[in-house]
Amino acid sequence: MREVHEITDSPVQKKTTLYIQLADEMAQAILSGVLRVGEKMPSIRKLSGQRQLSLSTVMEAYRELEDRGLIEARPQSGFYVRQKRNLATPELTAPPKNPSHVFIDPLLTPAALWRINKEISVDFGMAILSPKLFPNQQMQRMLSQVSRQYPDLISDYGESQGDIELRRQISRRSLLWGGQVEADEIIITQGGIEALNLCLRAVTKPGDVVAIESPAYFGLLQILESFKLKALEIPTHPKTGISVEALEFATRNGEVKACVLLPNFSNPLGSLMPDENKQRVVKLLDERNIPLIEDDIYGEFCYQGDRPKPAKVYDKTGNVMLISSFTKIAAPGFRVGWVVAGKWHKQIEQLKFINTYSTPVLLQRTIAKFLETGGYDHHLRRLRKSCAEQVSYAVDAIQRYFPADTRLNVPQGGYVLWVELNSAIDTITLLQDALAEGISFTPGSLFSPSHSYRNCLRVCCVEAWTTKHEKAIERLGQLARMQLPQLALQT
Amino acid sequence: MREVHEITDSPVQKKTTLYIQLADEMAQAILSGVLRVGEKMPSIRKLSGQRQLSLSTVMEAYRELEDRGLIEARPQSGFYVRQKRNLATPELTAPPKNPSHVFIDPLLTPAALWRINKEISVDFGMAILSPKLFPNQQMQRMLSQVSRQYPDLISDYGESQGDIELRRQISRRSLLWGGQVEADEIIITQGGIEALNLCLRAVTKPGDVVAIESPAYFGLLQILESFKLKALEIPTHPKTGISVEALEFATRNGEVKACVLLPNFSNPLGSLMPDENKQRVVKLLDERNIPLIEDDIYGEFCYQGDRPKPAKVYDKTGNVMLISSFTKIAAPGFRVGWVVAGKWHKQIEQLKFINTYSTPVLLQRTIAKFLETGGYDHHLRRLRKSCAEQVSYAVDAIQRYFPADTRLNVPQGGYVLWVELNSAIDTITLLQDALAEGISFTPGSLFSPSHSYRNCLRVCCVEAWTTKHEKAIERLGQLARMQLPQLALQT
Incomplete structure (x- = not known):
């Protein structure tokens, strides 16, 4: 078994055998294009000599690459880099035009x-x-440190709005994506999922229609279902996200009472709305008095360059409720998320109070420490x-x-x-x-x-x-x- | 400032001066009846001689007792144990007969x-x-120990139903109150308050009528309000809790869709339902197909003898959802509660999943450890x-x-x-x-x-x-x- 990147040093990794190391190296060469599709791989004998490895080790490495589908054996000829196909991208989705339970x-x-x-x-x-992708040891030490430093947090109900230390850190980081969110505008929640529940509870009542991307994360659908809300699926493009034109059309007659979007790396499409589209959607929904619940839970997961901006950046009136979380990023087991609820701040704080009262302060403070000390970045x-x-x-x-x-x-x-x-x-x-x-x-x-x-x-x-x-x-x-x-x- | 009982040894307590010690001793004698109401206190001179304390120390102690309202000075005569009044108990409450928003x-x-x-x-x-009433240091050590032993719990979403270790401990303790609850029947929640939200979400829809004690905890009322449920206040006696007769009458016409009770040491009345009444209510609501949500959050807080039984003990059909929590008992900041949801087990587990996904496993496991090692009792x-x-x-x-x-x-x-x-x-x-x-x-x-x-x-x-x-x-x-x-x- 090959482990590509692990943060923890497991004993398994240390025992990685020679042939796996070689296979990894060759795989890298193929995926990066150093060895091109159709090209003949170095012969086993030649590679064995160059690397001072046994013939059987090189053979094992080639079998491994074959298993991974990266090379193929051609009879009487040797191994070749295998042809890679480029599959087409799915088109704009075309869901039904009517809201449904x-x-x-x-x-x-x-x-x-x-x-x-x-x-x-x-x-x-x-x-x-x-x-394995999370810094558990480091977080464990920070948790111990924080709990020794503030043992009273163990018996502290905390405030429903959340720990001020964590809110300050989130506020500070909001500058990085152009948010300039104040600590007082933030409410800490039990993961992003509680925030989603609270936002929907604040702005909808059973039977209301909520506009969503199509396809949409089933967790969101289950929440809509439990609140007896109807969903209106809006055509969505795998590259650019929800169709602004379709949303404009769908929100014309006042039927839609709220809109939930994942503008950055939507689940499941992976779509990323261009900033211009975000801006248009924010303006459109604000003009039509339809609250926008923005789930930015995947926003930090960009592969290259700066993380994309949340739509909230374009919100001038407080009509956008921005949800994010440290669950997927830092400590899944801590269940610490947050929401900037704009106009609905007071309502959401009250709903947090009656839904779970507060999020464990000790865990919030530990995340704050992690953000503060730079280990996070x-x-x-x-x-x-x-x-x-x-x-x-x-x-x-x-x-x-x-x-x-x-x-x-x-x-x-x-x-x-x-x-x-x-x-x-x-x-x-x-x-x-x-x-x-x-x-x-x-x-x-x-x-x-x-x-x-x-x-x-x-x-x-x-x-x-x-x-x-x-x-x-x-x-x-x-x-x-x-x-x-x-x-x-x-x- | 006098600290009556603290679990932690604060420096303040150690410095308690002589006069406070004397005052405490005399207060104990008065409250226990050794010194009776109206009786003359020992003279300052006599007590000073007996105890080998200065006159001013004894005088200070008597002033302290005066401050506490336990003794009074009569001119030219000395100090006397003050008359204690016995106030009457409030009667059965008489709320309006109609449900209200x-x-x-x-x-x-x-x-x-x-x-x-x-x-x-x-x-x-x-x-x-x-x-100060909580064993924070001890809990802190257990948390550090658990997090060192199971660092992966930090990145573990955990199961929505909750940690099996904690559920086993709760199951084991249920034998003490005659519950015989299996670990599989338990769902861990974010404090008792989340459980209350989930139970109401499972069995009601907006506009439904819920029967409650009167007076009832405002947190419950706020949850009813947020779900747009109507409340029907049932007359409740400060000693024996909800009037079974009134509840019988109120649930006759099928209007009531659920009932929420705190049979043991209700908040705010402090009432305790006799076991016979619990049994009658469980039977009545079962016959009428009205789910009973039992909030037993104060059940452990008995002053003497064994803790009272939850009404759930009399539930033969799974019609009672029993809610409890470690928030008020062991670690308020951990926010770990639980529910045994009977017939609605599957629905509540699903609702837990969509409301907050799970409760931090690390905190659950720490509570389990605390229960297991006997520090809890x-x-x-x-x-x-x-x-x-x-x-x-x-x-x-x-x-x-x-x-x-x-x-x-x-x-x-x-x-x-x-x-x-x-x-x-x-x-x-x-x-x-x-x-x-x-x-x-x-x-x-x-x-x-x-x-x-x-x-x-x-x-x-x-x-x-x-x-x-x-x-x-x-x-x-x-x-x-x-x-x-x-x-x-x-x-």
């Missing part, structure tokens, strides 16, 4: 699949990053790099093994991939077949209240890529092909 | 009063026990004793200083007192007067959707009783009298 089958959610199927060995379903850089790599491996594998008419969006951030298969393929059937072989993912229909996207799936890339992931994607490709009678013969 | 003025809640009035020096408003005994003492001092002071027609329920557990003043007195006015002098409490109308109980107040006894508390109660008594013109002349 939401029913999400809880048995199809990744957590339920885990509970029911004990034998899942490769899980592309859970959008939960591997514990270092960790964030590593985390972004890991996600970029994991996603890049998955993209390569899908391009290699999935049917040629598959469509795939290659995102610029986040760690989820949206895959659109031939319209004849049913991904719930595919899921059943995959589960029987220990592979899990989330079927597309779970991301739509109208149960569209039956031929789509979400693939989460949450841990270091290994041969087992490569093989799982290969197998998913085969299983997908089997649903296409004419193609099945070819596999 | 709920509006609770958030500005009157203790937390809001704190924010607005920075000068509160004696707070009887917050039902939050003093941090020791702490609980001390906590019960502290609460009993604090309440007993407050009861004495109210009996001494409040107008003679005041009614007061002396509870057998918990740490809140319900005080009913002459019907001419308005406790919102009283609160304004009190706040001007740095004293806070919660006015009675906050505990009723119909804003009844304008002549009542809740007094929370959350910290070691000191002269400052004694003086604050004395002052509240004076301020109350001032609202009675004919009596004001006598003060």
Whole structure:
């Protein structure tokens, strides 16, 4: 098993054998383009001599690269860098034009699949990053330090708005994305998910229509369902996010009472709204008095350059409620999120008070310390790099093994991939077949209240890529092909 | 300042001077009845000789006892044990017979009063026990130990149902109150308050009528308000809790969709339902298919003997959802509560998932450790004793200083007192007067959707009783009298 990037030094990693080291190096050369598609690999004998490695070690390394789908053996000729296909990008989605009540089958959610199927060995379903990607030791020391320094925090209910130290740190960092949010404008929540609950509780009542991206994160759909809200799915582009034109049309008649968007690296599409679109949407919704709930939970997960701006940056009237969290970034187990609720600040603070009273102060203070001491930025850089790599491996594998008419969006951030298969393929059937072989993912229909996207799936890339992931994607490709009678013969 | 019982050994306590020691000893003799009401105290000269203390030390001790209202000087005669009045107990409440929408003025809640009035020096408003009553150092060591042993819990989302270790401990302890709850029946929540939200979300929809005790905890009323539920206040007796007869009548026509009760040491009344009544209510609501949400958050706070049974013990069909929490008992800052949801187990687990996903596992595991190692029982005994003492001092002071027609329920557990003043007195006015002098409490109308109980107040006894508390109660008594013109002349 190959671990690409781990923060913790596990004994397994230390024992990495020579052939894996060599395979990694060659893989890097292929993925970076030093060795090009179709090019012949160095002969085993030559490489063995150059590197002073045994023939069998080099042979093992080549077998490993073959397993990873990066090279192929040609009889009587040697090994060649394998052809990589570029799959097309999915088009603007076309959901139904009418709002619908939401029913999400809880048995199809990744957590339920885990509970029911004990034998899942490769899980592309859970959008939960591997514990190995987090600085647990460092955080543990900080937690101990903070709890020794402030033991009274253990018996402190804290304030519903949240710890002032953490709010100050969030405020300070908001300058980095042009937010200039004051500490007093921030309310700390139990992860981003509580914030989403509170925002919807503040601005909607049962039966109201909420405009959302399509496809949309099933967690959001489940919250809408539990509040008996109707969802209006808006066409969304995998590259540029929600269609501003469609949203403009949909919000014309006063039916829509709120709008929930993930402008930066939306889940599951991976879309990133251009700043201009963000600006237009903020203005449009403000003019029409429709609150915008902006979930920026993936905003920090850009692969390159500065993180994209939240739409909140363009909010002049307090009509945007910006949600974010440290759950996906720093300490998933701490469940510390936050919201800047603009006009609804007082209501959200009151709702936080009656929903969970407060978020454990000790954990808030520890995150504040982590932000303050600079360990955060270092960790964030590593985390972004890991996600970029994991996603890049998955993209390569899908391009290699999935049917040629598959469509795939290659995102610029986040760690989820949206895959659109031939319209004849049913991904719930595919899921059943995959589960029987220990592979899990989330079927597309779970991301739509109208149960569209039956031929789509979400693939989460949450841990270091290994041969087992490569093989799982290969197998998913085969299983997908089997649903296409004419193609099945070819596999 | 006198600290009656502290768990932590503060330097202040160690420096307790001789006169305070003597005063404490004499106070004990008075409160236990060794020195009876009306009896003459030993002369200062005699006591000084017996104890080999200076005359001035004994004099200081007697002044202290005078300050505490326990003795009084009679001119030319010496000191006498002061007459203690026994105030009457309030009667069965008589709220309006129709359900009403709920509006609770958030500005009157203790937390809001704190924010607005920075000068509160004696707070009887917050039902939050003093941090000094909790084993913070011990918990801090356990937290550090657990986080070192399981650093991966920091990056662990955990399961929505909660940590199995903690659920096992809760299950084990349920045998003590005859519950025999299995670990699998328990769901861990973000304090008792989240559990209450989830239970109501599971079994009601906006506009539904929920039957509650009257008076009822304003936090519950605020949750009803936010879910747009109507409240039907049921007559409740300060000794025996909700009137089963009234509840039977109120639930006859199918209008009531759920019932929320605090059978053990209800907040704010302090009432304790006899087991027979619990049994009758459970049977009644089951027959009528009305879910019973039982908030047992104060059940552990009995002053003597075994803790009372939750009504859940009599539940044969899963119609009772039992809520409890470690927030008020072990670690307020950890926000760890739980619910046994019976028939609604699956729904509540799902709602927990979408409301906050999970409760921080590290904190759950630490509480589990605390329960397992037995530190919990020791702490609980001390906590019960502290609460009993604090309440007993407050009861004495109210009996001494409040107008003679005041009614007061002396509870057998918990740490809140319900005080009913002459019907001419308005406790919102009283609160304004009190706040001007740095004293806070919660006015009675906050505990009723119909804003009844304008002549009542809740007094929370959350910290070691000191002269400052004694003086604050004395002052509240004076301020109350001032609202009675004919009596004001006598003060």
